[in-house]
Amino acid sequence: MLDCRVEGEEPITVTWLKNGKPVPIGVGTRATVLSNGTLLIQSFQKKRDGDSTDAGEYHCAAQNRYGMLVSRKARVHLASLPKFHTHPESMTVDEGGVARFQCQVNSIPEANITWEKDRMAISTSNERYTLLPMGILQITGVKKSDAGVFRCVATNIANTRYSHEALLNITGGAPRIYKEPVILSGPQNLTITVHQTAILECIATGNPRPIVSWSRLDGRSIGVEGIQVLGTGNLMISDVSLQHSGVYVCAANRPGTRMRRTALGRLVVQGDFLPYW
Structure with a gap:
């Protein structure tokens, strides 16, 4: 739904354009203009053979006997969550050292990234675990109990995806060196x-x-x-x-x-x- 509120002397006619061309309205189409000027698109479509996508730049135009106003443009994207393009990598760390994992995914809208250890959500109450919003997990002062399998989980309105798993090995470090x-x-x-x-x-x-x-x-x-x-x-x-x-x-x-x-x-x-x- 895209809003278009206009003030002026009635009658006011509201029309909608996508990528500079009129949006088809009426019987047999999925688009409707409500009485308040809002554009409603039922069953938003991605591009298919012989059919165009509903994604694009939309704006409305309002006209009465005094003239016409054109709104700003609003870009409508199709939500997506493709595969990860960066996966966490296995690593070996000395006890007491620092571990770092990273994953990256390009998505619309931006995905929420969380982490799992041995397929269980990581507790954010552990002060040695730092989760940065750009898909980075830091573990400081690592302990033997931190060893395990880590993966990140990306979620948005389009999908949920899991990264490859990465193994964290902890070796008995020599802290006095x-x-x-x-x-x-x-x-x-x-x-x-x-x-x-x-x-x-x-x-x-x-x-x-x-x-x-x-x-x-x-x-x-x-x-x-x-x-x-x-x-x-x-x-x-x-x-x-x-x-x-x-x-x-x-x-x-x-x-x-x-x-x-x-x-x-x-x-x-x-x-x-x-x-x-």
Whole structure:
């Protein structure tokens, strides 16, 4: 259903167009214009042989004896959830180390990603497990009990899909052996719109466990309002503004020393431009 509300002197005639062409209305069609101007499409269709898809750009036009108004355009997509294009991969980690799994799927609308261990939903109350919305699972301070089979589950209104399974093996580590800090995964370049939430990943390993800190390359303060740390070092910025644009530096610091490893990612925040009328 697509709404089209108009104010003006009656009578007002409302017509609908898809991709610039009139939408067929009437007997034998699936589209109806309700008395309030709303377009109703019954049994939304994807493309078939000899038939066109209902997906596309729609807008309405309202006309009375004084003239015509044309609305902005609304794009209607067909919901989909194809197969995963990135599956989690099996890995072996020393006890006390860090594990990271990732899966990715392109879907309309964006799929909700959850994780399972041995085909049971992972408890979000476990502080050592961090689930990032872009399909990433981080496990810090791994224990023998973390060993098992992991997979991610993608769900939207179109379907539910399961990724390939990945095995996590835990070896008896030697925690007393010094290991330099290493950033397993640093922040990626990210472009979002104002008022959205930005999440910059940073997960590091080493012995002793490195301390993760964040800064901006231009020296400006990151601030504290709307800032949260997810897990042991991922940076979340809520309700971003244009001032949040910049290059962010994740640093993994060895405690008590100046030894550090860094990774950079650029955050671009775009304005929320109003559509034309």
